[in-house]
Amino acid sequence: MKKLILALLLLPTLVLAQHKISGTFSPAASFKTAILYKLEPSNHIYISNADIVNGNFELDLDTTLKPGMYRIVYALPQDQYSFDFIYNNEDIVFRFQQDSGVSFVLSKENKLLTTYKNDMYTVKSKINTFYGSANQNEDDYMACISEMKTIQNQAESASKGMLAHDFIKAEKPYIPTAFEDAPTYFNNYKMNYFNSVDFSNSVLQNSSFLMDSALSYVFIFVDRQYENRSFKKNIDDVVRETTATKSIQKSILEVLWNQFKERKNEEVANYISTKYLEKLLDPVKDEMLITDMKAFRNTAIGAVAPDFSWPSKLGSSKLSTLSGKEYYIVTFWSSTCSHCLEELPVLKAYIHGKSNIQVLAIGLEDERPNWEKTIANYPEFTQIYGINKWENPIPIAYGISGTPSFFVLDKDKKIIAKPNDVEKLITFMDAL
Structure with a gap:
């Protein structure tokens, strides 16, 4: 009877036993923190995090944590610096090496799955080697x-x-x-x-x-x-x-x-x-x-560039109504963007003396004074003030996510190039 009572008293403890995940990261100096997520169909649910101390990591898992696939993120961006594992109510011990990835020391689920993947990879490699060999023995193939x-x-x-x-x-x-x-x-x-x-x-x-x-x-x-x-x-x-x-x-x-x-x-x-x-x-x-x-x-190559207008001395100007040039360069920049301030002078020098090119420079700004000060150096450009920066409708229409950005248009305002930087822009223009 006493043994039965003791067993009943221990039962809740056994059922709710807390598990942990622990491991070592190498080289130790390269790792500071690890974050645990639970994977779901359309997102990742944050669970907990712990410091990596001298390469050692340990995290107690809540007793209510459900079995499933989890992810440890150890740097950003997380889709590159992470590894996934199965948690199914067992302790997990791993080793993670920067050059070779994760291996599991303790965990029936993960060790079995890892072994299966490694074994299958090995035999698939044998088949690929067989097909690449000049001397093919069908018995060897069937053995694989x-x-x-x-x-x-x-x-x-x-x-x-x-x-x-x-x-x-x-x-x-x-x-x-x-x-x-x-x-x-x-x-x-x-x-x-x-x-x-x-x-x-x-x-x-x-x-x-x-x-x-x-x-x-x-x-x-x-x-x-x-x-x-x-x-x-x-x-x-x-x-x-x-x-x-x-x-x-x-x-x-x-x-x-x-x-x-x-x-x-x-x-x-x-x-x-x-x-x-x-x-x-x-x-x-x-x-x-x-x-x-x-x-x-x-903004695909060959598409007519999204139209936009801006205040001018004539009252208002519009991209679609511009004429007289063989090429139009639309560039998105900002007076607070260091790369922009490096590339704009290069563009300015390039178009000097070229009467067949018009540059429309759209400054994505939160404040006007610094923009006005900067554009004084570029009277050759058609300057357009992009108020509210990323919320401005022009960069939204062009799908702009960073500055500087460049679009080259022909005389009909069709997009003929989207170079990544001013050097690629110049290379493209010189090849026309």
Whole structure:
């Protein structure tokens, strides 16, 4: 009876036992703080943070913390300086090295998943090596296929009842049943890429897995001779696979749009926005993204530049009504921007004596006096005061996120270049 009473008294303690995550960061001097987030389908939930002292990190996990995928951020930007892991009511001990990433010392879930990924990576590398070899032995090939099948089956069996099981099943690769030459194998690999991925699986949704899988598909299976055609086809495939999970589809497409925007691939970025993404957006919640997409589309190479007007001696002037020049350079700058103050003199020197170019310099300012003082040095430019800086409608229409920014227009006000800096601007103009 006494043993029974003792067991009952201990039961709440056992059920609510507190777990912790701890580890070492190396080199120690490079790390100061680590922040813990819980991953959810559309955002990251802040959980806690702790200092990294002499490379050592330890954080007690609240007893109410739910199992799932978590992320430790150790620097900014967090998408580059972080690692994900599974928490499922167990202590976790890790080692993190700056040059090689994270390894788990204690955690059944994470050790099993890491081992599976490493083993599968090794056998896939063997297959790639086989296809690159001049002397190909089919027995060696089938041994790799057998090894791949064994790794998958053993990992699925060992992970039953764990969260890792969902990821191991979802990562199951295409496994041939007989010898295939390289083109056949890689074609089948692509065709079967999403066979094991369940976009409606809540465990996968609360992780980066679905996003990573979709992005890998879009960027890996590309014919370099017809890149944009391949990108579009791959995006179509991802949209088809995510038809039943619109929120996941929206998140994936938004990230893809941003990536192609950053790559300055206007054709594919605008394909994503006009064919798919715009239809998924809420006019209120997604107002900023809608504005950004519109600005990016309206300032694509070949598009007529967004029109704008400004006060002048004649009362008002307008971009669309300007005439008499072969080229127009629209530049966004600020009197508080050091790079701008370095590049404007270079632009001034370049256009000196060139009667076929007109520069429209839009100063994004919060206060007028400093702007007026600065523009006195540039009487050759058409100076436009951009009051309210980033809230001014002109930079919004042009999708401006930084200064200086440049747009080159032809005589019909069509955008023919968007150079990153004044040196690239000069190089482009000299090549005309």
